């Protein structure tokens with residue numbers, strides 16, 4: 001039986017970077033491509049336009065039956081005022097699949113060191129993982145209300161939701177430098193006080209690792225000031241969202257950061273951490289690296305194609321090293337030019353000497 005990949009290309013640059021990443025995947029898999037099938041389903045704004053809903057029923061069914069899901073990006077000004085927004089579809093999908101653990105690796109490869117807006121001496125060696133809780137917190141808490149004179153949201157965490165995400169962070173730390181940093185706002189928020197206490201309890205299960213705590217405001221500063229200090233950061237939904245976009249300043253662009261989202265069991269979802277970039281959509285200038293690296297994560301984590309995943313990552317970095325850069329990194333390569341160079345490299349280890 002072929003492995004089924006559901007592709008949710010979505011909106012804005014989503015379709016452009018998805019097409020790029022799938023071409024790279026096919027080239028990298030070579031003969032093994034016959035063991036996989038990938039099918040696009042309407043999702044986000046495209047779901048609204050094509051099927052009247054951001055998460056159409058047949059899309060959700062396909063996701064439930066998939067071996068892995070690849071998501072481009074969703075959203076855009078066209079649907080901002082819609083009754084059902086693309087973002088609601090994304091949250092509904094994460095919830096429906098119980099994808100509570102969003103893994104966002106932050107690395108600055110050698111080639112990007114001189115391109116980072118932060119000094120090379122500071123960013124060199126940056127390699128940490130943000131473990132973001134993805135199915136609870138203020139994104140999902142009830143009640144919520146938007147009135148004319150008043151609006152509110154509810155930040156709510158159950159002890160079991162904190163336990164499972166903190167455990168996930170420790171398990172990842174065990175494969176790395178064994179340092180977990182739990183980021184919260186325990187000087188103010190009740191949810192954070194509970195979070196901190198639960199993190200302490202979970203830490204007892206992992207005596208080989210260390211646990212430290214930091215307030216989110218100071219963590220936001222330290223991520224830029226001293227990024228090599230971090231190993232695994234675990235934090236709630238909203239803080240993880242904000243800190244990971246902030247961390248993209250280290251490699252110099254959101255366009256190179258992939259992510260993976262896991263549930264208790266079952267299907268995993270892979271997507272760039274960035275959005276649909278409406279400002280550059282349709283121009284063939286988006287950086288497809290975030291999406292290509294998301295494919296590499298999928299091949300490694302969901303399909304155990306470890307060598308092929310590594311080959312894809314190497315190809316991306318080699319092509320960048322050869323000076324083929326998209327505009328977000330100060331280059332002039334288009335999305336398709338960059339993609340073609342990656343494929344050339346994969347096929348022949350060539351095509352990068354410009």
Ligand code: NAD
Pocket residue numbers: 013017072073074075076077087090254255256271272273274275276277278279280285286287288290328
């Ligand atoms: P964004 O991440 O789409 O863009 C922020 C900036 O980064 C823009 O200047 C954009 O051009 C640039 N950028 C992002 N990805 C890039 C890439 N691959 N190559 C080059 N440049 C890139 O954030 P935004 O503009 O705040 O949001 C736009 C839409 O995307 C909104 O509707 C938002 O809700 C949605 N969004 C979706 C997701 C998702 O699908 N997971 C994530 C974040 C935002």
Ligand code: IPM
Pocket residue numbers: 075087090091241273274275
């Ligand atoms: C992300 C995005 C989403 C989030 C939005 C589009 C709902 O910013 O995937 O990081 O906040 O989770």
Ligand code: MN
Pocket residue numbers: 241242245273
């Ligand atoms: Mn985000």
